[in-house]
Amino acid sequence: MSKKKRKGTGGSPGISKMRCPYCRSPVTLRSADGIYRENIRDTKLYVCAKYPVCDAYVRVQAGSKNIPLGSLANGQLRALRREAHRHFDCIHQSGLMTKQEAYVWLANIVAAPMAHAHIGQLREHYCQVVIKESKRFLENNRDRIECKNAEARVRALARGGGHGEAKQRTATTG
Helix, strand or coil, X not given: CCCCCCCCCCCCCCHXXXXXXXXXXXXXXXXXECCECCCCCCCEEEEECCCCCCCCEEEECCCCCCCEXXXXXXXXXXXXXXXXXXXXHHHHHCCCCCHHHHHHHHHHHCCCCHHHCCHHHCXXXXXXXXXXXXXXHHHHCHHHHHHHHHHHHHHHHHCCCCHHHHHHHHHHHC
């Protein structure tokens, strides 16, 4: 008994059947021209067929076979996702966690497996949870962040990285 091969779209599974979560219209792959102010990187998007009446879209991963970077989102959800990412990114950029550890933390916060712990997949409620929990985490660790920042400044001065202050000190002492 031979197995039949299923014909695919050549891209991500299910893309040809993708529907807008807001108006249920079909979704089309197109250039970001006319949606992004400048599209110098030739970015592609999956866009609701009723755009701009329905402004839902999602960016495609650069260099991929048209893999979306999340789920379709309207303007309000895109703004929430940007804010959630801004606060979440501070966690690993502060040095308190590695990026991998931060994504494990995110998976726990949104009660999702690691494979689904991406802000681009979150809806409004979980974006708000990520914002609130990220702020709480950063506030609870503020003294550790300030200490890490102070240590980094001291290391930069020792390497001559704080040349403005070092020159000023040299000029007054030498």
